[in-house]
Amino acid sequence: MQVSCAFPTALSTPDDIAVAEELGYERAWIYDTPQQSPDVWMTLALAAQRTERIGLGPGVLVPSLRHPMVNAAGTATLAALAPGRVAVAFGTGFTGRRAMGHGAITWSFMDAYIRAYRALLAGEVIEWEGARMRMLHPDGHAPARPVEVPVLVGALGPKGNKVANELGDGLFVTLQQPDFMTEYSWVPYLAWGTVLDDDEPQDSDHARVAAGPGWALAYHGAYEFAGADAVRELPGGAAWMDVVERTSPDERHLAVHAGHCVELNEADRAAWDAGGHVMVRDATLSGTRDEVRRRLAELGARGVTEIVYQPCGPDTRSELARFHEAAAGVES
Structure with missing residues (x-):
């Protein structure tokens, strides 16, 4: 791969x-x-x-x-x-x-x-x-x-x-x-996503800044493609909608997409703090080195030939290095 x-x-x-x-x-x-x-x-x-x-x-x-x-x-x-x-x-x-x-x-x-x-x-x-x-x-x-x-x-x-x-x-x-x-x-x-240390909890500060923007796409996507009720079914989704609905309907897309793929916006932070972080491993390619390698092998078995990883957080070099080391040698 x-x-x-x-x-x-x-x-x-x-x-x-x-x-x-x-x-x-x-x-x-x-x-x-x-x-x-x-x-x-x-x-x-x-x-x-x-x-x-x-x-x-x-x-x-x-x-x-x-x-x-x-x-x-x-x-x-x-x-x-x-x-x-x-x-x-x-x-x-x-x-x-x-x-x-x-x-x-x-x-x-x-x-x-x-x-x-x-x-x-x-x-x-x-x-x-x-x-x-x-x-x-x-x-x-x-x-x-x-x-x-x-x-x-x-x-x-x-x-x-x-x-x-x-x-x-x-x-x-x-x-x-x-x-x-x-x-x-x-x-x-x-x-x-991000490569977590073996003993690192998935709600760590590192996970929040490095995996959080990708995790937030679960809420952004659910809202855009399935609507508010679908968001509320997600962990922390009610808190996310409470923030988004403070904005008038004609400008609500601005509240939804602020910080998109870069950082957590106000609604995303509310969902994270309300327990939404439990979805980090499911919503992103996050986990320990061995977990990430297993996930990549599964993607290869489904037909993926090129993994395209977007790093987030303040230390781009470190995130890129950690992921590349975990992904090296995974066969599609």
């Missing part, structure tokens, strides 16, 4: 990716979340300049955030800066849309967008929004077309699986593990 990493894009991300390369990580994926992050393409360009080997890519791009020509040009630029190291993943938009009050894009739009994006990189003329266009970059402005980079699709259901099968080179998954993972030869799985 390949061991890769991910980062919620921050000003420190280029340096964090350089650390990941030093520690032996295969690839670094970064998030396309403009409501809380610097620009994904600028950050990847800086990472390309500070690294030599590690793979680089957005994981995942949200199509509605940019015209396909913009993402095609960004991809071509990164491919020139880091030749042979670039891959691109697309998704329908969890944080990248819901944190701004929108639902996910439709799979029909995703299908049309990826077809247009891939055709642009191939040097073809496309039609988009009623106009015909192609990449016109002269020499020195982008690599010559075709620009060939692998494209992965983040999908959990049958509609997404169809698009990924037809248009993708792999399946990018997180939060859930669909049965159709086994149909793909390249399956990165994005996970959060």
Whole structure:
């Protein structure tokens, strides 16, 4: 199993990716979340300049955030800066849309967008929004077309699986593990958590800051996909909803997604203190070194070929090092 990493894009991300390369990580994926992050393409360009080997890519791009020509040009630029190291993943938009009050894009739009994006990189003329266009970059402005980079699709259901099968080179998954993972030869799985010391309780201060942001996704996801009643069924869920419901309904998504994948927000802290921390091992890839290795082996048996670990907390190097040491040698 390949061991890769991910980062919620921050000003420190280029340096964090350089650390990941030093520690032996295969690839670094970064998030396309403009409501809380610097620009994904600028950050990847800086990472390309500070690294030599590690793979680089957005994981995942949200199509509605940019015209396909913009993402095609960004991809071509990164491919020139880091030749042979670039891959691109697309998704329908969890944080990248819901944190701004929108639902996910439709799979029909995703299908049309990826077809247009891939055709642009191939040097073809496309039609988009009623106009015909192609990449016109002269020499020195982008690599010559075709620009060939692998494209992965983040999908959990049958509609997404169809698009990924037809248009993708792999399946990018997180939060859930669909049965159709086994149909793909390249399956990165994005996970959060931390390697605990053998005698460390799962409600330690270290666990809270290092695994907490990933654990909180259980509440964020339950709220977005199943509603308030589903959240209340979780340990600490009533406390979480009490905080969220202090915000008016038209701005409630702001309370839900504040700190998303980075730190615990007010609702998350309330749920943790109300006993929600009992879910840390179930909701994240957390445990002792041996427990993490067993979990990774199980993921490999289900079809995961690349674990994508997002560290959290103040000591990124330590979290990356602990996880890489635990994951090294796990076979898919």
